[in-house]
Amino acid sequence: MMIYLPDKAPADVLREAEKARKNRLEIVQALSHGQISRRDLLRWGLVSATGVLAAKHGLNPFVGRAWAASGAGIPTGVPPSPLFGALPFSQPMPRMDVLPRKSVASLTPAPTAEANTTMQPVPAALGGGMGPVEGRPPGPIWAHQGWDMFPPQVAYEVVQGGISHNLAYNPDVPSQLNCGIDQAASVQTCFHKSMPDQDPTRFWTFNASFPPKLILARYGEPILFRHHNRLPADRTQNGGFGIHTISTHEHNGHHGAENDGFTGAFFFPGQFYDYHWPLVLAGFRSMNTSASDPRAGSPDGNGGINKVAGDWHETMSTHWYHDHMFSFTSQNVYKGIAGMMNIYSSIDRGNEAINDGVNLCLPSGRSKDWGNLDYDVNLMLADKAWNKDGQMQFDIFNLDGFLGDQMTVNALYKPYFEVERRKYRFRILNASVSRFFKLCLSDGSPMIQIANDGNLLPRPVVLAQLDEMGIAERYDIVIDFSRYTNGARVHLVNLAEHDDGRRVAHDLSLGEALSGKSKDPCVGRFLEFRVARDPAQPDVSRVPATLIPNPDLSNVPVARERTFVFGDGAKQTSRNKATSFIGPWGMRVDNSDMLAADYSRVSAAPKIGTREVWTLINGGGGWDHPIHIHFEEGQILERDGSASKVPAWEQGRKDVYRLHASGKLKITMQFRDWGGMFMEHCHNTVHEDNAMLLRWEIDDSGAPFLRPLPTPIPTPQGVTFQSPDDVLKTAF
Template identity: 40%
Template sequence: MQEAERARENRLEIVKAHSHGQITKRDMFRWGIYGAGGLIAAKHGLSPFVRSAYAAVPTGTPASPLFGAQKFHEPLNRAIVQPRIPLVSAAGSDDVLWMGPDGRPLSEMPGRRLSYHDEWSKKGANWQRLSNPLTGRGPCEGRPPGEFFAHQRWSKDPTSSNRDLFPKVGYLMSLGQCQSNTKYCNEMPAQNANALWSFGVRQPGWRGSSSGSRLGYGAPCLIKARYGEPMLTRIYNDLPVDRTQNGGFGRNEISTHFHNAHNGAESDGACNAYHFPGTFYDYHWGTTLARRDMPSIRAFNDPLYQKKASGPDNGDGLVLVEGDYRELQGTLWFHDHRFFFTAENVHKGNFALCNYYSGPDRANTDVRDGVNLLLPSGNATAWGNQDFDVNLAVTNPAFDKDGQLFFDIFDTDGFLGDMLCVNGTYYPYMEVLPRRYRFRILNAAMSRFIKLAVAVNNSRTFSSGTTVPFWFIANDGNLLVNPLQLTEMEEQGVAERYDIVIDFSAFADGDSLYLVNLLQQTSGMKPDGAVSMSNALKGVAADPCVGPIMEFRVRRGGIKSVDDPSRTYTGLEVDPSADFTNSDWKSGLKTLTTQIPVVAPVRERVVEFNRSGGGDSRDPKTGQCIPECGTIESFPWAVRINGQAAHSLNANRIGALVPKPGEVEHWTLINGGTGWDHPIHLHFEEGITLDRGGGSIGPTEKLVRKDVWRLRPGGTVRFQVRFGEFGGSYVNHCHNTVHEDFAMLLRYQLLTPAPNDPDFVKTGSRPHWQISNTPIPSPDGVTFRVPEVLPEAQPTFKPPTKA
């Protein structure tokens, strides 16, 4: 154990010296630290990835010290709901003002359609006020200048078709160092300021500090959003200005991707527009229902189709919105997307949760309007109740000998921790009433897949180890047509979200159940396979993450409401939520949503994800990456489009052009090898899963809308997608974030109607009928580069005729 710990310490010292410029790659090659292949050498006493009796857990390092911590001794952290700030339009402009509870504007710069970078670039009288307040270099806002990065569909004109996307509510967020005394459990040490970087609330007018601000939560925060109420989310970078103050890993440049909301590219967080400490970035998250521009394709056979395309108001009514209710979203999240550093930053805690509420999914079981699905939630507020609607974010950390979060930046296969935490808590428990609960489960690990099931721990009626059935209702935030009763979930790849309903009514006071991970994984490349429930409950020596990860403790009363702190449940309350065992649900008379039809595509694309044998992210002449990629020397992961040459990530290279909103495409994703698995994520739009190239496809994804697909080793997935509403630069990539950073990602460009098209004005005049230039951020402001359009990007590809 001491040898393995020394190996890890030596490795981290080398990483630190290299990142600080104290040693070079040539030095390391001469000393034998780097091999001929450009990767750090595996030497006993240096590399912790030398397998031995001293380091046999999945991290390849000594097991994380527990400091006496016991499982299921800590209550579950509930996601921390973020405060909503009203916005009002400013007189004489299209700006919005942040308003305080006293009805006066807060000390925050107004939100505006164009970035403050535009005004700062003019070097006028306000230049100093508009500069980065911590460094005096560059503008205060990290959003790039110009119309391509202006907020799309932003208008307060009451005659405009985009009026309904003008922001009405705001959020002030900090991405900063963790707050003092942030712990995974009481027995473990507090995390150092730069061990954990996470989101937290920011007070209006907070200036920040060049050494960082400790505003980040230890538990994930939650934004509760609703259709019909567009948001402006201002995210400040409150990390240290000195990038070496990172606790050994992580980059202090951030770009927040709202996965997978329907937003303009300038607010998607993956167009290479990252920003620096001291600056903010305004994201216009429009809570837009897809197909708002295509009323002709809506589900007219449903007499309630117009009412279902809606959000909840503050009473028991609805706010109707434009779009197709079949594309309503629910369980979402947002996280860092700084190219080449996503894995490090998200592992440090740079992610948060967001629930979208709608007329059908309003999270209030008192409203019976013929539209509300009555999913388990509560009734204390008009919408967004959480008493029986619970977000669970599963992470996979590892810790060094001092109990600080650990990550190895030289691992290109995938990083595995040796424990599973839920909402930032070490193996928590949750007290539940004997009624139905909805759980929104996010896999927020870097490289670990999970496969969850529910089993009895102790019960007066049921034997220990008995599997407990549950209802599967949503995949990646998209409702299934019909709820499915299961006893275990499908494998859940990184970033996939599974919504389930568990009925605890059969259990007595004092009974307990486990949420169990059945999937063994000892390599970041792919899972080893599932184990039986009995073996999982016993534990698997090769993988400590197999087994129970959370305990449910059934109580007949005495549980306090999270929606109304003055209320305590007695356990005698009637459960008004939907009972899926009811004959109307079993017969299909009641459904969660309506199936979107499969239609003939305008074009097809084939995208293969594989090992590249080196990659071409660096410019062969200058040795530079776009964006700057630090000390990364090898890019083993790449993407091949339509059978052309494979490429690794270059943010200035376009691999696919989507020429017109509204056209249907079929994409086929191929895993180019059998030795690994990839969870592939498509930004901005969901696809309807059609088939798996002859492989089995279960009812949880057959014809279901998704945004992440597990390819399986050597596997193939085909889906239908229809792009629309917005334009700009988006990406498609592997969400094993280590694969993404080394560098399995392609850029695609969505084009909007040109000025000579009748839809140019009707859908909002925008410049995105042209290809957008690539922003190149720096502490002194953003410059642009003309992108390279690869030959395979042209939308003319037709797949070969099958024999």
């Protein structure tokens, strides 16, 4: 099966595919402009009830073609993305752009516990009149929990805007450790210097620039993240896809729901939203409350430790933040609304030379007390597609999942990265829409996996090939380049071959992936490591035999068990167009029907302070669903009915759980410290945007919470609330 038309396809085939692409993109554009709805597509017969692109001439280039008999299809809906003469590994990979730390006092207006409802004029394109400066829902229910207990100590202020040249790039490392890139020079706005600049309507990024942004955080130092929406007020100024309303999810932060990026708590151009991230260890209200254990701590800036309350077994390290806009998450994240966050602790402080009996001394550097990035590198992987003009494009067809045909790392096409002959830590994020990756080195040599998602594993795992990496998963690995000679080159290779957006079709051997024979153009080498020199200082980093053991749950009783089935053929019981999806995908909770998403429906409501066991079931045989549960990390107890089938790299805490075709997982989670409404969904974001999402909440912790919570309904003129459309009988 082909999923992309090759460059050597017959001219008439390419012409027909281009015509079909343009016709489909007109539909995508009309959807993003609000001129039609998903219900209209079903009513007109342009998509089937299962979300498959209808077999119509002018939409599907394979209709009526003899060469379509093999079952060929183009989930991307596009001909091959032109390279404009760009060669792989001909440009350096920039490290991420570290956001500047600001004082909270520098913010104007000053942040407040409840939303700032000061009124301002609303642009005519948004309906005119007056509206609040802050898009956060108003009143005590959406006030920042723990505001007085954990007042923000540092601020990060960002704007959301169309891509422009970066004149203030800060990798936070010397140029020599960033491939010699001149940090004072303007950073390009294209995937490769041989390619056209991206139009600002096509690429929306934090601070309107490349590379992707990185936040350096540490426990015990609460953050105020002020996010300004400066996208065009006219929703048609979007390059044909995406939407200008946004909601920022700090994936998978342990904080109240008002700061979680709930899909229905979005805000509009001209507004800001203040997110309060308290940076606390889970269990701080009930465990180690005296803050006496140095393993539950944070770097103090002078080589010591500031001890904090909570369970040190819950320490997290590698997070990311991204858009979670209702029904448009896939398009907005694809457009560039994604960044990463490293969280530092007394255990993982980002200084490899402080050997105090607590710090693990993982590869990082030593010039600063914490947060050294010299040998600690963030990699954001994503597949992209662009048109004949080099402009990024997105196609909602097929609803199984969107695949790009070109690989990017930190938003650049197949770059190279210079390394020294020593150990490096790489924090790898799969930021794709629907693509899975399976990574190895081109010489087959071993890597050490130390973390899965935001959490260090109980023990490191030595692997020649990593497991398949689902969308939103993060794998932290250590590679020891001391085994190579100066001048050597070795590559990261993707072994996961897709036939479509459903799941990985084949895990290729290294030889097969390197042969160039795969019809999936994202298989093979995509990042080149160039061994440039010996390190200036001896490598004192290490990978200890024990990292972070799992929390001991033996004395925590299971209060309840729930079952969640992820499948297609969902029905929609809600008539509320503001809060509901229509789409092929859905979820069944316990004995309920298979339901399409409605963020005003409460599907589960665990009681605060309890532990539950949730069983996640893939209800269909043809898809792989990476399931994300917001707020709390869990532990996998069983895969497909057996504890022995949980591999070593899944035996730590996780927040994304890959459900293989017809697979089943049993996980355990605790619900502590904070309340509010959260989400559970498939992180194949095409599935999420087409109804595979539900709302659950922790809402019986006393005032100001009610049971169930009212649903926010945002408008530019202000947020109102309504009673939930539905509460499943088994929710409470």
